[in-house]
Amino acid sequence: MTSPQPPLNDWLRRPQRYWYADGLAEIAVGGIVLLVALTNLAAWWLPSGPWQNLALAILQPLVIIGGVLGARALVRHLKERITYPRTGWVTYRQPSPSRRWLLAGASFILAAGLAFLMATLSQTVGQRWLPLASGFLIAFATAAGWRLRLGRLLVLALYILGVGIALTLLAPPGTLDAALFFGLSGLGWLASGGWALWHYLRQTRPSNEDEVETA
Amino acid sequence: MTTPPRWQDLDRLIHEPARLMIVTLLYAVEEADFLYLLHETGLTKGNLSTHLSKLEEAGYVRITKTFRGKIPRTLVALTPEGRQAFETYRQRLSHLIRPPRQGES
Numbered sequence: 001m002t003s004p005q006p007p008l009n010d011w012l013r014r015p016q017r018y019w020y021a022d023g024l025a026e027i028a029v030g031g032i033v034l035l036v037a038l039t040n041l042a043a044w045w046l047p048s049g050p051w052q053n054l055a056l057a058i059l060q061p062l063v064i065i066g067g068v069l070g071a072r073a074l075v076r077h078l079k080e081r082i083t084y085p086r087t088g089w090v091t092y093r094q095p096s097p098s099r100r101w102l103l104a105g106a107s108f109i110l111a112a113g114l115a116f117l118m119a120t121l122s123q124t125v126g127q128r129w130l131p132l133a134s135g136f137l138i139a140f141a142t143a144a145g146w147r148l149r150l151g152r153l154l155v156l157a158l159y160i161l162g163v164g165i166a167l168t169l170l171a172p173p174g175t176l177d178a179a180l181f182f183g184l185s186g187l188g189w190l191a192s193g194g195w196a197l198w199h200y201l202r203q204t205r206p207s208n209e210d211e212v213e214t215a
Numbered sequence: 216m217t218t219p220p221r222w223q224d225l226d227r228l229i230h231e232p233a234r235l236m237i238v239t240l241l242y243a244v245e246e247a248d249f250l251y252l253l254h255e256t257g258l259t260k261g262n263l264s265t266h267l268s269k270l271e272e273a274g275y276v277r278i279t280k281t282f283r284g285k286i287p288r289t290l291v292a293l294t295p296e297g298r299q300a301f302e303t304y305r306q307r308l309s310h311l312i313r314p315p316r317q318g319e320s
Contacts, residue, residue: 005308005312006232006235006236006239006308008235008239008305008308011236011239011240011243012239012242012243013243014240014243014255015240015243015244015247016243018251018255084248084283085286087250087251087254088247088248088249088250088251088252088253088254088255089247089248089250089251089283089288089290090244090246090247090248090251091244091245091246091247092244092245093243093244093245094245207250
């Protein structure tokens with residue numbers, strides 16, 4: 001007796017894909033990346049010296065941490081209002097405390113490694129190539145969304161790589177290159193998330209009471 | 216040496232395509248509501264209810280009725296027995312589709 005193989009792996013990924021169905025997570029990422037661009041823009045406007053260093057060394061990490069915490073709460077709130085009444089509610093499995101520590105440690109090492117890589121690149125090949133290196137790294141991470149069959153993330157990855165290449169060729173002065181890179185990338189995330197949200201809202205409607213109950 | 220599984224050894228309750236999809240979706244989450252399963256499986260409300268009842272009778276899922284504000288919500292989660300049954304099913308299925316070579320477990 002033979003039987004066609006059921007697409008178990010695809011079904012197992014569906015709940016993960018569902019998190020991105022409404023585009024809200026991408027919009028949140030876009031918002032955080034735009035805030036990072038604003039800190040770089042602020043540093044570019046400030047005269048070179050301690051204020052500029054302060055803006056980048058203190059303001060930027062604060063903006064990123066605050067942005068991530070705020071965005072998580074905002075996305076949850078918006079999902080409660082927009083997504084769950086339309087296509088249902090899901091709680092995701094949380095990693096065990098030991099795995100959570102392992103993930104936090106791995107993220108810290110990765111972030112420190114990337115910062116070291118960027119600093120080394122800046123000192124050896126020159127700051128001009130940073131947008132290309134950043135574009136390549138962020139595009140690579142974004143393209144990983146293809147694993148969940150999210151084609152729009154592949155398009156977004158190509159766009160971010162294109163922004164990195166264009167800014168490397170144009171070579172804007174000072175921290176303006178970072179401001180432009182993060183600003184244009186953030187707009188890309190917002191556009192991708194906005195497009196997904198628009199489609200989601202067009203294809204779904206809030207369910208009425210008898211739809212959410214078992215028969 | 217352990218006896219290789221046969222098609223007859225697969226859990227018939229889970230092997231049914233609609234129930235297999237429900238169990239697989241629930242395996243990847245902590246808990247989901249009826250509306251989510253309705254959207255993801257594409258089943259009718261009646262069909263989904265019937266399959267969930269069978270899984271609940273077997274002790275594979277836990278169904279909880281609750282409220283979100285004034286709106287009723289039916290929450291569904293796999294029980295530890297349901298998780299174990301799915302893992303066994305998946306293991307046996309993979310052995311049947313790609314039998315391990317000699318020396319592999």
